[in-house]
Amino acid sequence: MATASFNMQSVFAAPSGVLTTRNIRNTNQLFFKRIAPVGVRCMAQGDPIKEDPSVPSTSTSATPPQMPQSPPPPVSKPKVSTKFGDLLAFSGPAPERINGRLAMVGFVAAIAMELSKGENVFAQISDGGVGWFLGTTALLTLASMVPLFKGIRAEAKSKGFMTSDAELWNGRFAMLGLVALAFTEYVTGGTLV
Numbered sequence: 001m002a003t004a005s006f007n008m009q010s011v012f013a014a015p016s017g018v019l020t021t022r023n024i025r026n027t028n029q030l031f032f033k034r035i036a037p038v039g040v041r042c043m044a045q046g047d048p049i050k051e052d053p054s055v056p057s058t059s060t061s062a063t064p065p066q067m068p069q070s071p072p073p074p075v076s077k078p079k080v081s082t083k084f085g086d087l088l089a090f091s092g093p094a095p096e097r098i099n100g101r102l103a104m105v106g107f108v109a110a111i112a113m114e115l116s117k118g119e120n121v122f123a124q125i126s127d128g129g130v131g132w133f134l135g136t137t138a139l140l141t142l143a144s145m146v147p148l149f150k151g152i153r154a155e156a157k158s159k160g161f162m163t164s165d166a167e168l169w170n171g172r173f174a175m176l177g178l179v180a181l182a183f184t185e186y187v188t189g190g191t192l193v
Contacts, residue, residue, distance in 0.1 A: 100171015
């Protein structure tokens, strides 16, 4: 501060308004003093440094070492349980799919037998249908459980028109259809077709 006031006084107090080279040099040093350029960068972690190519670099030192960027961790699929209890749990993957498949086979078989023999569902069951029902149940349950024990889900193998969601909905409708068929035949006392 004292230097600035001395330089200003020497400029203005020069005799007869004449500026000497000493006064001009001191004034230049005061107002046009070169300060080493200082660059400030704000960098967020993980973001690459973006520099404007039209602005020259003001830093005299080497660029700071950049932290090596690690690749993101691979997205892992959730582990699929292959325990018997987990597969057949209430919210497990097996019960609704197996029941739906059995209902689809049962509904088609019941309608086919009604058309061929003219018997209702209850007559079909009492006329040797229990053995066929148990054999079909064992076969479809075993065939449905083998891929589940290997960790393969139906959702992973479904593509195009025949998706796993379509199978679930067809099974649900077949379950409702089989119950509705049995109820209708019970109420009317005869065959539906």
